[in-house]
Amino acid sequence: MVIAYGLEARHPVWLAVFAGGCLxxxxxxxxxGAWIFAVLEAVxxxxxxxxxxxxxxxx
Numbered sequence: 001m002v003i004a005y006g007l008e009a010r011h012p013v014w015l016a017v018f019a020g021g022c023l024x025x026x027x028x029x030x031x032x033g034a035w036i037f038a039v040l041e042a043v044x045x046x047x048x049x050x051x052x053x054x055x056x057x058x059x
Contacts (some may be wrong), residue, residue: 001018001021001022001025004017004018004021005018012052012055012056015048015051015052015055016048016049016052018048019045019048019049019052020045022041022042022044022045022048023041023042023045025037025041026038026039026041026042026045029041
């Protein structure tokens with residue numbers, strides 16, 4: 001996730017990788033019982049997907 005976050009300015013695909021990383025850590029948070037962590041990572045994932053779609057449109 002850190003590498004994808006650092007490279008997101010280079011290409012929109014890095015935003016998708018970052019979103020996927022956030023989603024996977026959110027799932028891990030749910031499975032481990034860390035609900036606050038899971039919610040925060042899910043929010044980060046939604047924001048990253050939104051930024052990805054806006055960037056793909058050229059906005």
